[in-house]
Amino acid sequence: MNRINERLNNKSKLLSIYFTAGYPKLEDTVPVLESLQANGVDMVEIGLPFSDPLADGPTIQTSGTQALKNGMTTTLLFEQLKDIRKTVSIPLIIMGYFNPVLQYGVENFCKKCQEIGIDGLILPDLPLAEYQEHYQEMFEKYGLINVFLITPQTSDERIKQIDNASNGFIYMVSSASVTGSQSGFGNVQTDYFARIKNMNLNNPQIVGFGISNSETFNAATTYANGAIIGSAFIKMLTESGVEGIGDFVKTIR
Amino acid sequence: MNYNVNEKGYYGEFGGAYIPEMLYPNVEELRQQYLKVMASDEFQAEFQDLLKEYVGRPTPLYFAKRMSEKYNTKIYLKREDLCHTGAHKVNNTIGQILMAQRLGKKRIIAETGAGQHGVATATVCALMGLECIVYMGEIDIARQAPNVARMKMLGATVVPATSGSKTLKDATNEAIRDWINNPTDTHYIIGSVVGPHPYPDMVARFQSVISEEIKNQLQEKEGRKNPDFVVACVGGGSNAAGAYYHYLDQPEVGIIAVEAAGKGIHTGESAATSALGKVGIIHGSKTLLMQTDDGQITEPYSISAGLDYPGVGPMHAHLFTSGRGEFISVTDDDAMNAGLALCKLEGIIPAIESSHALAIFETRTFKPDDVVVVNLSGRGDKDLNNYIEYFKL
Ligand SMILES: Cc1ncc(COP(=O)(O)O)c(C=O)c1O
Numbered sequence: 001m002n003r004i005n006e007r008l009n010n011k012s013k014l015l016s017i018y019f020t021a022g023y024p025k026l027e028d029t030v031p032v033l034e035s036l037q038a039n040g041v042d043m044v045e046i047g048l049p050f051s052d053p054l055a056d057g058p059t060i061q062t063s064g065t066q067a068l069k070n071g072m073t074t075t076l077l078f079e080q081l082k083d084i085r086k087t088v089s090i091p092l093i094i095m096g097y098f099n100p101v102l103q104y105g106v107e108n109f110c111k112k113c114q115e116i117g118i119d120g121l122i123l124p125d126l127p128l129a130e131y132q133e134h135y136q137e138m139f140e141k142y143g144l145i146n147v148f149l150i151t152p153q154t155s156d157e158r159i160k161q162i163d164n165a166s167n168g169f170i171y172m173v174s175s176a177s178v179t180g181s182q183s184g185f186g187n188v189q190t191d192y193f194a195r196i197k198n199m200n201l202n203n204p205q206i207v208g209f210g211i212s213n214s215e216t217f218n219a220a221t222t223y224a225n226g227a228i229i230g231s232a233f234i235k236m237l238t239e240s241g242v243e244g245i246g247d248f249v250k251t252i253r
Numbered sequence: 254m255n256y257n258v259n260e261k262g263y264y265g266e267f268g269g270a271y272i273p274e275m276l277y278p279n280v281e282e283l284r285q286q287y288l289k290v291m292a293s294d295e296f297q298a299e300f301q302d303l304l305k306e307y308v309g310r311p312t313p314l315y316f317a318k319r320m321s322e323k324y325n326t327k328i329y330l331k332r333e334d335l336c337h338t339g340a341h342k343v344n345n346t347i348g349q350i351l352m353a354q355r356l357g358k359k360r361i362i363a364e365t366g367a368g369q370h371g372v373a374t375a376t377v378c379a380l381m382g383l384e385c386i387v388y389m390g391e392i393d394i395a396r397q398a399p400n401v402a403r404m405k406m407l408g409a410t411v412v413p414a415t416s417g418s419k420t421l422k423d424a425t426n427e428a429i430r431d432w433i434n435n436p437t438d439t440h441y442i443i444g445s446v447v448g449p450h451p452y453p454d455m456v457a458r459f460q461s462v463i464s465e466e467i468k469n470q471l472q473e474k475e476g477r478k479n480p481d482f483v484v485a486c487v488g489g490g491s492n493a494a495g496a497y498y499h500y501l502d503q504p505e506v507g508i509i510a511v512e513a514a515g516k517g518i519h520t521g522e523s524a525a526t527s528a529l530g531k532v533g534i535i536h537g538s539k540t541l542l543m544q545t546d547d548g549q550i551t552e553p554y555s556i557s558a559g560l561d562y563p564g565v566g567p568m569h570a571h572l573f574t575s576g577r578g579e580f581i582s583v584t585d586d587d588a589m590n591a592g593l594a595l596c597k598l599e600g601i602i603p604a605i606e607s608s609h610a611l612a613i614f615e616t617r618t619f620k621p622d623d624v625v626v627v628n629l630s631g632r633g634d635k636d637l638n639n640y641i642e643y644f645k646l
Contacts, residue, residue: 051417051550051551052417052422052423054426054433054536054537055275058416061416061417074548075547097534098271099533099535099550101548103531103533103546103548104547104548124274125271125272125273126271127269127271127274127277130269149273149275151274153278153436154277155278158277176433176436176437177434178275178433178434
């Protein structure tokens with residue numbers, strides 16, 4: 001069984017962390033992953049930096065720009081991760097934009113992920129129809145779970161389509177926004193979380209975008225199976241580096 | 254072969270809608286509505302009326318006598334420079350503002366490079382009384398001060414794009430982020446035949462008035478609807494798409510696309526996407542774009558801000574790879590000289606973008622009885638500072 005499914009079957013209120021590979025320093029990728037596991041984080045999204053990250057706010061953008069300046073590339077990320085399964089056993093997902101994957105070659109990319117032990121991919125600009133027509137078979141051949149996003153504007157009908165096409169979890173974008181632009185959740189968000197919960201979807205849901213502290217983490221995981229912290233974690237890394245991870249995780253739960 | 258968009262939003266292998274789910278409801282709404290809205294009599298009546306009374310269409314198809322003599326062929330200039338606001342861009346913004354109204358949108362966003370599309374958008378927003386926010390790269394704001402002032406006078410808010418390279422590509426990213434953050438009341442007026450389907454097709458249709466007029470005007474002047482060649486500069490490709498539109502399926506009409514070579518294709522300072530680009534995804538569209546081996550989008554360069562874009566619209570990527578279009582690139586120097594030559598020969602000061610199209614006559618020969626239509630996409634007022642600096646005027 002894929003590590004993502006296993007973890008979701010066995011645990012609720014999952015804490016997942018997004019960070020940008022090669023940030024703050026090029027060689028930080030593996031130390032960050034090891035520290036996240038050591039500090040009890042349940043799952044990690046490893047951000048593959050991109051020059052033009054359309055769905056990201058300033059914090060994640062800036063970290064990506066810095067990572068690229070540091071010299072991060074797809075090839076280098078795979079190189080850094082080649083022995084990661086000797087030390088890290090929690091589910092690992094690569095999150096990035098489709099163009100770098102396309103240039104690497106989608107099949108080569110998937111194959112490499114399988115070799116390393118990557119469990120899934122989140123590619124926000126690879127649309128559902130395109131995935132189903134051209135890439136689903138390939139992802140499945142290499143044992144990769146593809147994660148789709150939904151937002152408060154996604155229609156029930158489309159949510160059902162996405163649920164049918166998913167085999168891991170659904171990434172619930174908390175509000176109509178790019179990453180990092182939220183402070184606290186209001187009724188609009190909690191109504192949306194409740195609406196999705198009541199749809200009784202086949203796939204568990206994990207909330208992302210705008211989770212920054214224990215309050216937003218608890219609000220999201222009251223309804224959903226887990227929550228993803230991105231920008232707030234990157235901000236902490238910018239200030240405190242890898243040493244700050246333990247304290248950060250303790251403030252969340 | 255079909256050179257137009259298919260029902261899935263592709264031109265050959267190019268196009269599609271590679272967008273994050275956050276944009277799906279807006280783009281899908283537009284996809285479902287745009288053809289219906291555009292086909293309605295009521296929409297067409299208002300669109301045609303504004304093109305005539307407000308934009309000043311039809312623009313002349315002017316026989317450039319002295320230029321024709323110089324190059325020993327028959328050259329016609331399609332005078333888009335005479336449109337209100339000084340370029341073809343307004344054909345599209347008129348169309349899209351009417352579309353936005355039909356979709357019930359109250360707030361308009363746009364990206365701009367040189368400021369031409371920003372001015373054309375601010376203009377139609379003033380005309381319709383809609384809120385207008387224009388994203389513009391911080392670097393472009395500094396080098397295009399008069400257009401920034403125009404937009405402000407027209408009531409628009411100009412927001413600097415401070416991420417990445419701080420130019421057109423980043424202004425486009427910021428506009429898309431704004432749309433993600435404002436998913437219900439906002440319409441994004443894209444300025445060229447780029448972006449996710451249905452934008453390339455919708456913008457091409459709004460610009461297709463250019464070739465529709467050329468057909469009628471050529472019939473009057475030459476007794477035939479089809480020229481031997483139609484020439485246009487390509488940034489994103491909207492003036493070119495409009496000039497080619499009704500000739501795409503007429504193989505006897507040669508299509509010539511002129512890109513900006515900048516300081517030379519192999520200098521690392523160029524925007525000649527067909528020569529330097531590879532298939533990839535930019536701003537929601539699969540097309541040719543300039544990028545590293547690792548798939549990072551690279552910075553283009555051209556003296557002309559309107560051609561300074563690392564991609565081309567999917568229609569043009571298809572025209573290039575299928576061989577339907579002949580792609581030529583022109584350096585800064587050759588474009589500047591061709592611009593000045595037009596001033597002296599015909600008394601017309603062209604936009605530097607359009608000067609790229611004019612420059613091909615120095616290297617590409619035509620037969621004496623060939624009828625060659627050049628789309629003169631814009632006027633040179635906005636470029637005066639560039640001309641002054643370049644020629645030490
Ligand atoms: C006068 C003029 N021509 C051409 C262009 C290039 O755009 P497109 O290729 O979409 O026509 C611009 C863009 O700003 C322009 O202002």
